[in-house]
Amino acid sequence: MSPGRQNATHAEIVAALRQGHSNLRIARDLHCDKHRVARIRRELGIPNTPLQPLTLEEKWASKTRPVDGGHLEWTGERAKATGTPLMRYKGDTYSPAAIAFEKHHGRPARGYVKADCDYPHCVAPDHVNDTAARESDRLRTRAERGLGDIPATCVSGHSMSKHAKFKADGTAYCGRCKVLDKRAQRDPSAPRRIRLLPTSVDEAFARHAEPAEDGHIRWTGRTSHTTPTVSFANTVHSAYKIAFRIEHGREPEGTVTSRCDMPYCVAAAHLEDRPMRQDRRQQERRARQQERKLDRLYARIFGSAA
Ligand SMILES: [Zn+2]
Ligand SMILES: [Zn+2]
Ligand SMILES: [Zn+2]
Missing domain, CATH: 1.10.10 (Arc Repressor Mutant, subunit A)
Structure with missing residues (x-):
């Protein structure tokens, strides 16, 4: 040789x-x-x-890269206009997100598959949802927040039993209004739908605050992380801060936090700003000191006899 x-x-x-x-x-x-x-x-x-000796799943895996936070980046081909991942395999085009979905759920995806996380076009199998899974997740979140029945009609009078859609935080919106809004954006001469917008931030707040049992006030509006939010005049406000100001007649100092165990409750009695938090903690400290003092006193009086 x-x-x-x-x-x-x-x-x-x-x-x-x-x-x-x-x-x-x-x-x-x-x-x-x-x-x-x-x-x-x-x-x-x-x-x-x-x-092509790789299986569909092997090819999918070879085009993914783990990134911080448990996300999975797609390193393969993408649609030019939208950046949506796509994968060609034996002459067919596949959605990498749909392959990820099937891997995790063990069934083919139904409807549109996309990630619910904040990483753009993430293809982590446990971060993607199809239309059906997304809907049931959102309805579960809605039930957990106690948001209850959806109104019969939207602010424009469309039937909500027909047009209701749900956001990731469980709040409902009118799908018909959304379609009309998009159409109006494309064609400025299209007839505008009549919508009664709130005229003040307090009114926007009041639309989503609903008295509940035991003095709680249930929040039916949008949320961001742990805070209920109100959008007014292109600005997002903390509903906690608005509830605080309405109750106390002054702007809060620092962050307003809730001490309530009902998620997103906006009852002012359950909220506190920074000075209130500091006062409470000082009182709790004093009470603990007092308790320790009494303990020592009792020990001196009865300790030797015990
Ligand atoms: Zn992700
Ligand atoms: Zn509507
Ligand atoms: Zn409460």
């Missing part, structure tokens, strides 16, 4: 062909001419090895 293996033997090439390798791979491994490999393949009648 020559040192550079410029000429693999016929038997070596046959053995490699029988192992199912491609012409290109054999030529590379054995350092021989790929046309010679192809000729021997034809002579022996061994069918060509497909160039």
Whole structure:
């Protein structure tokens, strides 16, 4: 055998062909001419090895990269206009998010699959949802927040039993209004739908504050992380701060936090700003000191007798 293996033997090439390798791979491994490999393949009648030896899932996995926060970045092809990941496999185009969904749920996705996390176009199997899973997640969040029945009609009078859609925080919106809004954006001459917008931030707040049992006030509006929020005049406000100001007649100092165990409750009696938090903590400290003092006193009086 020559040192550079410029000429693999016929038997070596046959053995490699029988192992199912491609012409290109054999030529590379054995350092021989790929046309010679192809000729021997034809002579022996061994069918060509497909160039795509990876399974669909293997190809998917080879195009993903883990990133901080448990997300999965798609490193493969993307749709030019939207940046949406896509994957070609054996002549078909697949949604990498849909493959991720099936991997996690063990069933094919129904409807549009996308990630619910904040990483753009994430394809982590446990971060993606299809239309059906998204809807039931949102309805569960809605139930957990105690948001209850949806109104019969939206502010424009559309039937909500027909048009209601849900956001990730469980709040309902009118799908018909959304379609009309989009149409109006595209065509400024389209008739505008009549919507009675709140005229003040307090009114916007009041629309979503609903008295509940035990003095709680249930928040039916939007939320961001742990805070209920109100949008007014293109600004997002903390509903906690608005509730605080309405109750105390002054702007709060620092962050307003809730001490209530009902999520997003906006009852002013359950909220406190920074000075109130500091006062409470000081009182709690004093009470603890007093308790310790009494403990020591009792120990002096009764300790020796015990
Ligand atoms: Zn993610
Ligand atoms: Zn509507
Ligand atoms: Zn409360």
